[in-house]
Amino acid sequence: MKTKYLIAIDDFCANHNIDISFINSLEQTGLIEITTIEQSGFIAADQLLELEKYVRFYYELDINLEGIETVTHLLQNINNLQLEISTLTNRLHLYESEWNV
Amino acid sequence: MNFVDYYKILGLNKSASPKDVKNAYRKLARKFHPDLNPNNADAKANFQQINEANEVLSDPEKRKKYDQYGKDWQHAEEFEKQKQQQSQSSGSRQGGGFSGGQSGGDFSDFFESMFGGAGAGRSRQAKYRGEDYSTEIQLELIDAYKTHKQTLTVNGKNIRITIPAGVENGQTIKIAGHGGVGTNGGPNGDLYISFSVANHSRIKRLGNNLFSTVELDLYTAILGGEITIETLDGKVKLNVKPETQNGTKVNLKGKGFPVYKNEGQFGDLQVTYTIKMPTNLTAKQKELFEELRNN
Numbered sequence: 001m002k003t004k005y006l007i008a009i010d011d012f013c014a015n016h017n018i019d020i021s022f023i024n025s026l027e028q029t030g031l032i033e034i035t036t037i038e039q040s041g042f043i044a045a046d047q048l049l050e051l052e053k054y055v056r057f058y059y060e061l062d063i064n065l066e067g068i069e070t071v072t073h074l075l076q077n078i079n080n081l082q083l084e085i086s087t088l089t090n091r092l093h094l095y096e097s098e099w100n101v
Numbered sequence: 102m103n104f105v106d107y108y109k110i111l112g113l114n115k116s117a118s119p120k121d122v123k124n125a126y127r128k129l130a131r132k133f134h135p136d137l138n139p140n141n142a143d144a145k146a147n148f149q150q151i152n153e154a155n156e157v158l159s160d161p162e163k164r165k166k167y168d169q170y171g172k173d174w175q176h177a178e179e180f181e182k183q184k185q186q187q188s189q190s191s192g193s194r195q196g197g198g199f200s201g202g203q204s205g206g207d208f209s210d211f212f213e214s215m216f217g218g219a220g221a222g223r224s225r226q227a228k229y230r231g232e233d234y235s236t237e238i239q240l241e242l243i244d245a246y247k248t249h250k251q252t253l254t255v256n257g258k259n260i261r262i263t264i265p266a267g268v269e270n271g272q273t274i275k276i277a278g279h280g281g282v283g284t285n286g287g288p289n290g291d292l293y294i295s296f297s298v299a300n301h302s303r304i305k306r307l308g309n310n311l312f313s314t315v316e317l318d319l320y321t322a323i324l325g326g327e328i329t330i331e332t333l334d335g336k337v338k339l340n341v342k343p344e345t346q347n348g349t350k351v352n353l354k355g356k357g358f359p360v361y362k363n364e365g366q367f368g369d370l371q372v373t374y375t376i377k378m379p380t381n382l383t384a385k386q387k388e389l390f391e392e393l394r395n396n
Contacts, residue, residue, distance in 0.1 A: 049277070053136050061131050071137065078139070086271035087308070093270075094305045094312070 005045035006035060012043065016055055025065055026054055031072060105211045107154035107167065115168065119159065126155040135233070140273075140293075153212050231290035232281030238294055240268070242301040246333045246359065255279065255292060262294070267309065267361035270298035304333060309368025311357045314375055317341060322376045332356050332370055339372070347376040 013020050023041070026032045032051055035042045043051060054072075057063040063071065108115055111125040129151045131137070138144035157163045234255055248266040252259050260279055268274075273295040280290025298306075305312040315330050325343035329336050334356065350373050357368030382390070 056134075056136055061134060062127055063131070075137070075139070082140075086269065090270050091307055093300060094307050 006037075006042035007045055007048060009034065009041040009043060012051070016052075018055060018059065022055075022058060023051075026051070026068075029065055029069055031069065103211065104171075105150075105153070105209055107157050110150050110154040111158065113158075117158075119161075122155065122158045126151060126159070150209075153209060157212070230287045231283040233290040233293060234280045235273075235293040235295065237297055238264070239297045239299065240264070241299050242304065242306060243333060245296070245298045253294075256281075260292070264296075265362050266359040267363075268296050268298065269308075269361065270296065270306075272296050272361075301333075303331070304370075306358055309358045309360050311368065311370045312373070313370065314373045316377045317345065317374045318377055319379055321345075322347075322374070330372065333358070341374070345374055345376075347374065349374045 009020060009023050013023065020041075023032070023034070023043075027034045031054060032043060032047050035044065054068055057068045057071065058065075108117070111117075111122065111129065113121055113125050117125070130148065133144045133148040133151060135141075135145050135148055138148075157167050236253065236255065238251065238253070245264075245268050246266060248263065250261055250263050252261045254260075260276070262276060273293055276292040276294065278289045279292035283289050300306075303313055311333065313330070313332075315328070317328070320326075321328065321341050322345045323343065325341050325345070328339050328341055330339055332353075337353065337356065339351065339353075350371055353370040353372065355367045356370035360366040360368065379386070
């Protein structure tokens with residue numbers, strides 16, 4: 001079974017000097033998942049980079065929650081398109097070499 | 102080293118209020134922030150410029166110095182020394198630039214000459230994440246076939262990484278915390294490694310599947326037989342059915358490329374037969390072919 005590393009939300013908020021209500025709002029919009037153990041909230045370590053990005057969006061770029069949702073969705077689309085381009089480029093190379101283009 | 106017009110960078114004039122600076126900065130940061138422009142070097146460079154402009158114009162002390170000396174910034178240091186001898190003064194500022202998704206700590210030579218080291222005079226609250234580094238590793242197809250370790254030298258430091266089997270051409274992986282060192286206790290940047298996997302001369306790859314073309318001599322194609330072919334996993338024996346046609350494809354399940362981060366799983370290898378016609382026939386051979394034709 002894979003070990004899941006968790007980070008206490010209280011620690012994260014103290015470290016980043018942010019309000020816990022922001023984390024709760026992110027959870028309500030479905031952008032992050034909170035694990036509750038003995039009434040304390042935790043986030044999985046693999047969500048940390050995304051969460052830090054949302055913090056920057058909100059506190060530094062003044063992007064509200066709806067904006068963060070939209071931006072995240074668009075960034076995901078960009079990422080998918082880049083992957084698709086990469087796959088298609090590789091596929092193109094296959095046919096280029098076959099037909100000596 | 103050229104004079105840098107911070108007002109121009111933020112699209113402001115000299116009478117801009119602190120609120121104007123803040124608004125202009127936020128507007129441009131939303132446009133060029135590295136988090137919003139992944140893998141975009143131009144946006145990153147723009148972001149560094151506006152970060153630097155904000156660093157100066159949002160700080161009353163720095164802005165005063167910048168406004169005072171402007172294009173004569175080269176004389177600012179000696180003038181300041183004289184001024185300090187006359188009276189000791191100190192100043193601090195609140196707030197700072199954005200930490201950025203990537204580098205917030207790179208400043209132009211102009212900035213460093215005028216204001217000292219990068220980030221000089223920042224408040225303690227302004228933590229800057231270290232710069233993200235990116236590099237490319239070139240692999241042969243056979244290298245990408247097996248999980249292996251490789252040592253990279255990034256900024257004078259050796260980093261030993263494990264490259265999982267099945268890595269794709271063009272794929273980028275992130276090694277967290279191996280980028281530039283953060284400033285003021287900010288986190289380190291990340292290291293992005295993109296892979297360029299070269300084509301193999303005989304075996305082509307598409308995702309997890311491999312494709313190869315094997316020449317069959319006419320007699321084996323007609324009568325059938327056993328042949329040995331090269332795969333990335335070594336040699337494999339194949340039974341060729343009698344009367345095999347030119348262009349026949351044979352699928353070898355599990356003989357393709359390993360599936361990335363799924364140990365023990367492999368794609369397929371598709372072998373296409375091309376039949377090679379005999380040349381330089383002897384008189385006897387021609388006679389036998391004639392006999393076949395007439396029958």
